[in-house]
Amino acid sequence: MVRQRGVRDAGGSVWQVPFVRAWVSLVIAAAVVTAGAIGVAGPAASTSSGELAASTRWTTKFFISDSKKPGPTVLVVAGIHGDERAPPLAASRIRRWQPSRGKLVVVPEANRPALASGTRHSPRTKHPDLNRNFPTKWRAKPRGELASALWRLTTDLTPDWVLDLHEGWGFNRRNKKTMGSSIVVVPDDRVTGRTTPMAKHLLANINSSIEQRTKHFTKIAPGPLGSFARSVTEQLGIPSFVFETTRLTQPIELRASQHERLVLTTLTRLGMKPVESKRRQE
Numbered sequence: 001m002v003r004q005r006g007v008r009d010a011g012g013s014v015w016q017v018p019f020v021r022a023w024v025s026l027v028i029a030a031a032v033v034t035a036g037a038i039g040v041a042g043p044a045a046s047t048s049s050g051e052l053a054a055s056t057r058w059t060t061k062f063f064i065s066d067s068k069k070p071g072p073t074v075l076v077v078a079g080i081h082g083d084e085r086a087p088p089l090a091a092s093r094i095r096r097w098q099p100s101r102g103k104l105v106v107v108p109e110a111n112r113p114a115l116a117s118g119t120r121h122s123p124r125t126k127h128p129d130l131n132r133n134f135p136t137k138w139r140a141k142p143r144g145e146l147a148s149a150l151w152r153l154t155t156d157l158t159p160d161w162v163l164d165l166h167e168g169w170g171f172n173r174r175n176k177k178t179m180g181s182s183i184v185v186v187p188d189d190r191v192t193g194r195t196t197p198m199a200k201h202l203l204a205n206i207n208s209s210i211e212q213r214t215k216h217f218t219k220i221a222p223g224p225l226g227s228f229a230r231s232v233t234e235q236l237g238i239p240s241f242v243f244e245t246t247r248l249t250q251p252i253e254l255r256a257s258q259h260e261r262l263v264l265t266t267l268t269r270l271g272m273k274p275v276e277s278k279r280r281q282e
């Protein structure tokens, strides 16, 4: 019966049915809908996928690379803003990585209608900036179907870290009006013991790869109210970062490689460094 439920829910709405909201059931449902689970890091490791906001115009996939070894769960989200092209490109690669321990969960194209129209904002919806629709201390629930689906994924997974990939129009180091080339952290007593040393390590690492000082990454806090990463930390107590690259003068391949480097560096420091042979296959 579990199998039949999994198939039906995956075709309908995995996230709206209470009995599949437990994490264990999610894995079953996701594994059933995925054709050809692949094991790469050992006999037990697997890759599976599922759908968010199934049967709506917002529907989009998420991917789970499970090492089947105890360790952290890291959620990576890309494509919240449709005019930011590098994050979905980077995430399309990251989702194929097999962590050496723990689980890597990736939503490569969070906002497909906005990506299809190439706009920051979601078309034909009341609250068009998805990254302002997550819960705050004044608003307990997310706004709209897509923010609700992403939020439910996050609360069901309860990841140890959340990484949200974006890009800005200019370099924050030169112009404080843009968030480009920055790591956004959310100051919160529950997480700063983890995020402060991690951010320091990430900044040193990424900036060692950038020759021009004016293009170096900066640290920003706390990001906009109602944004995914800020809400994840403030409302759920989960450490989060936004990794922002810069479109100005930088080709998409460079921007995507910076996203990949930041995610890889995070995973490596968490002892989850992806299996090398798998990364080379991309």
Ligand SMILES: [Zn+2]
Binding pocket: 080, 081, 084, 166, 167
């Ligand atoms: Zn953005």
